[in-house]
Amino acid sequence: MRVREDLVDLLQSNEDVLRWLKQAGFPVPAFSRKAKPPALLGSARCLRENIRRLLEKRKLGKRGDPAILNRFLMADRNYAQLMWRKSRFTIETVRLHETAESILAPIAEAAADLLTNANFELVKRCEARTCVSWFCDRTRSHRRRWCSIETCGNRHKVAAYRKRLRDHSSRR
Ligand SMILES: [Zn+2]
Numbered sequence: 001m002r003v004r005e006d007l008v009d010l011l012q013s014n015e016d017v018l019r020w021l022k023q024a025g026f027p028v029p030a031f032s033r034k035a036k037p038p039a040l041l042g043s044a045r046c047l048r049e050n051i052r053r054l055l056e057k058r059k060l061g062k063r064g065d066p067a068i069l070n071r072f073l074m075a076d077r078n079y080a081q082l083m084w085r086k087s088r089f090t091i092e093t094v095r096l097h098e099t100a101e102s103i104l105a106p107i108a109e110a111a112a113d114l115l116t117n118a119n120f121e122l123v124k125r126c127e128a129r130t131c132v133s134w135f136c137d138r139t140r141s142h143r144r145r146w147c148s149i150e151t152c153g154n155r156h157k158v159a160a161y162r163k164r165l166r167d168h169s170s171r172r
Helices: 014-023 041-059 067-074 100-117 149-171
Strands: 078-085 088-095 123-125 134-136
Touching: 014 041, 014 100, 041 067, 041 100, 041 123, 067 100
Parallel strands: none
Antiparallel strands: 078 088, 123 134
């Protein structure tokens, strides 16, 4: 994301990737103390770049190369299990988190679903010139322009206000 004019990568360590998975509502693996968790950072950045390129191409109606994303989909290791919970059966998904790719596979799945099924009229890039974020416009009017009103939308309003002031004073 942008912080003022600088591009800041919020993913700087394996812990950052785990934190992001949790925040975004993806399954987070639990590691035993003895087992060394797989190195997630490089894989997460690599998948992120591939998804970003696929989004940009898809937005232009062009074919992107899904080879990297497909590698993550291929690494997915999960299976259904019938479990007894609160006096009844439920089906639960068990995920085997053996590799970085298998841990990040649900993100690849979500991206594949978006690229396949989303209405790309509503998948937009934030209009702020220096912002790199994308969002899906779920507003009723479909006129959303910024990733966040608090940051980019507000910055736009302040800049427009300053410009009006400048135009006004130069006219006098
Ligand atoms: Zn933005």
